[in-house]
Amino acid sequence: MLKRTHRIHELNNSLIGKEVIVNGWVDRIRNLGGIIFVWVRDRYGIVQVLFEPESPTYEIAKKLSAEYVVGVKGILRERPREAKNADLASGDLEILATDLEILAESKTPPIYINREEGNEDIRLKYRYLDLRRKSLQSNLIFRHKLMQKTREYFNSLDFVEIETPYLMKSTPEGARNFIVPSRIKKGTFYALPQSPQIFKQLLMIAGFDRYYQIARCFRDEDLRADRQPEFTQIDVEMSFVDQEDVQKVIGDLVKYLFKETLGIDIGNVPSMKYSDAMELYGSDKPDLRFGMEMKNLTDQIFVRNLGFLKPSEEEEVKMIVVPPNEVLSRKELDGYAESAKSFNLRLGWAKFSDGKFTGSIGKLLTNTDLGVKAGESVLICTGQQNNLNSFLGKVRIDIANKIKIIPDRTFKVLWINEFPMFEWNEEEKRFQAQHHPFTMPYLEDLANEDLSKIRAHSYDLVINGWEMGSGSVRIHTRSLQEKIFKLIGISEEEAKRRFGFFLEAFEYGAPPHAGFAIGVDRLVSIMVGAPSLREVIAFPKTTSGTDLMMDTPSEVTEEQLKELGIRLEGNS
RNA sequence: GGGGACGUGGUGCAGCCUGGUUAGCAUGCCGGUCUGUCACACCGGUGGUCGCGAGUUCGAGCCUCGUCGUCCCCGCCA
Numbered sequence: 001m002l003k004r005t006h007r008i009h010e011l012n013n014s015l016i017g018k019e020v021i022v023n024g025w026v027d028r029i030r031n032l033g034g035i036i037f038v039w040v041r042d043r044y045g046i047v048q049v050l051f052e053p054e055s056p057t058y059e060i061a062k063k064l065s066a067e068y069v070v071g072v073k074g075i076l077r078e079r080p081r082e083a084k085n086a087d088l089a090s091g092d093l094e095i096l097a098t099d100l101e102i103l104a105e106s107k108t109p110p111i112y113i114n115r116e117e118g119n120e121d122i123r124l125k126y127r128y129l130d131l132r133r134k135s136l137q138s139n140l141i142f143r144h145k146l147m148q149k150t151r152e153y154f155n156s157l158d159f160v161e162i163e164t165p166y167l168m169k170s171t172p173e174g175a176r177n178f179i180v181p182s183r184i185k186k187g188t189f190y191a192l193p194q195s196p197q198i199f200k201q202l203l204m205i206a207g208f209d210r211y212y213q214i215a216r217c218f219r220d221e222d223l224r225a226d227r228q229p230e231f232t233q234i235d236v237e238m239s240f241v242d243q244e245d246v247q248k249v250i251g252d253l254v255k256y257l258f259k260e261t262l263g264i265d266i267g268n269v270p271s272m273k274y275s276d277a278m279e280l281y282g283s284d285k286p287d288l289r290f291g292m293e294m295k296n297l298t299d300q301i302f303v304r305n306l307g308f309l310k311p312s313e314e315e316e317v318k319m320i321v322v323p324p325n326e327v328l329s330r331k332e333l334d335g336y337a338e339s340a341k342s343f344n345l346r347l348g349w350a351k352f353s354d355g356k357f358t359g360s361i362g363k364l365l366t367n368t369d370l371g372v373k374a375g376e377s378v379l380i381c382t383g384q385q386n387n388l389n390s391f392l393g394k395v396r397i398d399i400a401n402k403i404k405i406i407p408d409r410t411f412k413v414l415w416i417n418e419f420p421m422f423e424w425n426e427e428e429k430r431f432q433a434q435h436h437p438f439t440m441p442y443l444e445d446l447a448n449e450d451l452s453k454i455r456a457h458s459y460d461l462v463i464n465g466w467e468m469g470s471g472s473v474r475i476h477t478r479s480l481q482e483k484i485f486k487l488i489g490i491s492e493e494e495a496k497r498r499f500g501f502f503l504e505a506f507e508y509g510a511p512p513h514a515g516f517a518i519g520v521d522r523l524v525s526i527m528v529g530a531p532s533l534r535e536v537i538a539f540p541k542t543t544s545g546t547d548l549m550m551d552t553p554s555e556v557t558e559e560q561l562k563e564l565g566i567r568l569e570g571n572s
Numbered sequence: 573g574g575g576g577a578c579g580u581g582g583u584g585c586a587g588c589c590u591g592g593u594u595a596g597c598a599u600g601c602c603g604g605u606c607u608g609u610c611a612c613a614c615c616g617g618u619g620g621u622c623g624c625g626a627g628u629u630c631g632a633g634c635c636u637c638g639u640c641g642u643c644c645c646c647g648c649c650a
Contacts, residue, residue, distance in 0.1 A: 030611095030613095065601090082608080088610080124642090175649055197650095
């Protein structure tokens with residue numbers, strides 16, 4: 001075998017005149033009749049190889065086709081001045097072939113390796129070919145670098161990386177678990193972890209003090225562009241710390257990662273209260289790359305005269321101001337008013353130009369009340385607070401996308417603090433933990449009769465409108481943990497049955513602790529500008545949770561089922 | 573669970589609204605000409621169960637219904 005002497009990026013001017021061997025895949029062939037140019041590609045780059053008719057390799061070279069694997073021996077030389085290619089890193093050089101070995105042939109590939117096109121189902125079916133593409137390779141290499149920098153960062157702060165089990169116990173609340181049947185104890189099941197939450201808390205109780213892990217997590221829920229059934233988290237837990245300490249460590253990590261991988265200084269990460277985020281942006285993950293914050297007009301006198309927009313006692317009135325643009329048509333603005341109705345909201349709009357307002361509520365407005373600039377439009381919406389916030393929050397983002405005011409390659413990172421401890425589950429008619437039931441509530445709020453008013457020491461990291469991770473201060477006493485279980489309707493017996501070991505652990509000296517977890521897939525996606533998580537995962541699943549390459553999930557044999565003591569319903 | 577978009581030679585798309593003769597374009601692939609190309613060029617050729625099933629019709633890639641798959645969204649995802 002012609003074994004390589006150099007990887008392609010290592011070829012440079014100092015090697016001109018020397019004999020080199022490269023290994024790689026045939027990327028492109030240009031056969032000019034008398035002379036054949038072949039681009040050979042490896043992980044590091046592309047180099048042009050030249051086959052001349054006089055060479056004994058010429059006849060072999062004629063057999064080459066796309067994606068053949070080759071070893072090429074030849075003399076590295078400078079290209080003639082007029083034949084240099086500035087688009088190629090090795091464009092000043094070429095290899096004059098003296099020997100060629102075909103290491104593997106290839107069928108005509110079903111996707112083009114060197115073009116950014118192709119339907120995703122075919123790309124996923126032939127993922128090993130898709131992964132030959134530059135964009136995917138650089139995404140995965142970026143991801144590798146980010147994980148290495150993460151380890152470097154935590155190691156330097158005396159964190160210990162500890163693995164936790166993938167076969168564990170089903171947890172209450174939250175996402176559906178993937179279930180794994182036990183063969184040895186028929187009729188019983190493991191669950192794959194939604195996160196290593198309980199284990200990392202136990203590690204704190206064990207005294208490890210500072211733990212991290214780059215951990216796989218599993219959630220059996222419906223998928224989206226930003227959700228895979230298995231995903232990776234940078235999981236962190238610390239003892240003898242408060243919220244600020246954790247945010248400092250994580251904030252510095254994110255800052256370090258941006259600096260080390262992209263060379264971007266994101267500055268220190270600012271904080272915002274959950275209630276402010278909802279009030280200003282209608283979202284607990286606000287995108288701060290652009291303005292258009294919501295303005296609350298409820299207490300302004302003039303809204304009493306806004307006709308159908310006049311608020312009732314329990315309603316609010318909010319406005320967003322849209323910068324001058326040529327994009328938003330009357331029809332589109334009317335469209336927002338129309339969709340507002342389906343959320344039990346009332347919306348009117350007007351554009352300010354030539355000193356007056358035009359539009360659905362133009363006649364009702366004066367600029368002494370609003371103070372907008374020429375060319376700006378306003379959308380004013382009235383209704384029940386929660387609906388109003390989430391609706392206008394979505395409209396804000398929708399409009400910003402349409403009028404293209406969201407800057408590219410900009411990263412706005414922030415903390416959202418003081419989340420509500422509980423949220424109402426309408427289906428089950430009970431409160432449940434908004435973060436998870438191990439979260440420390442604000443103790444001064446606990447006396448509150450209205451559970452929705454109790455704040456939690458939980459916090460999210462948000463980048464550009466994406467939830468990038470979340471964490472909390474944890475409960476570390478049995479009595480408080482039991483109290484929280486009770487509040488969310490987990491009975492004492494159930495708590496004991498499912499978490500007895502955990503509650504017991506609190507009785508043997510549990511230190512105050514807090515932690516966080518960052519979604520690696522999302523972080524990498526946003527940093528490389530990938531439109532979907534599938535672009536930063538080597539072997540992702542489709543939105544229906546299947547792997548098109550392996551064709552799984554798939555059936556198992558009768559024998560396998562029998563061993564597990566499982567019988568399928570129906571005739572399958 | 574619900575809504576929407578898409579499914580046509582190996583690949584990417586057009587054709588569907590308004591049903592009618594050999595399903596078109598690009599690229600790939602095969603053959604030929606060509607000694608400085610770089611998405612080489614030029615000439616010739618090859619390649620299609622129009623996702624699958626049913627229905628309407630004299631006739632379906634096109635209309636209808638169902639079904640499967642991919643993608644996006646809502647629910648869901650502590």
